[in-house]
Amino acid sequence: MHDVRPARLIDIPALMEIRASVRENALVALRLSREDYVQALTVDGRGFVCDVDGQTVGFVCGRPSKGDIWALFVREAYQGRGIGSALLDVAEAWMFEQGLDALMLTTAPGTRAERLYRLRGWQCEGPAGPAERAYRLLRPTTTGRPAR
DSSP: OOEEEEOOGGGHHHHHHHHHHOSTTOOSSOOOOHHHHHIIIIIIOEEEEEEETTEEEEEEEEETTTTEEEEEEEOGGGTTSSHHHHHHHHHHHHHHHTTOSEEEEEEOTTSHHHHHHHHTTOEEEEEOSTTOEEEEEEOBOTTSSBOO
């Protein structure tokens, strides 16, 4: 079972460590500061973390102000256990509760993240720069499936 809870400012060092530790979708030319996380978690949106045995192993952050999922990262040792899906469940639901009709995100092609988004119904909108693709998820219909 995954313990997903709202992220707190005290979680930021763990979030930064998780983000810096991944091999796929690694930051290359950009360095995110603590202030970037504070902005994303408290001004632009909200984050959620997954704890396993008292350790934060993954996080997601959605920004209704920008209509996007800003981040979704899981420690490599915990990937493939449904943590990313559990985090996305909470973030997507919260974002749609904020009144958005569509969500956006970008990810590198050929990654586990891209496969996860496609399996969850996110639709590729095309290139988003030289090394990323843009994805969109529409608000679910009454059937529970994303609108097409």
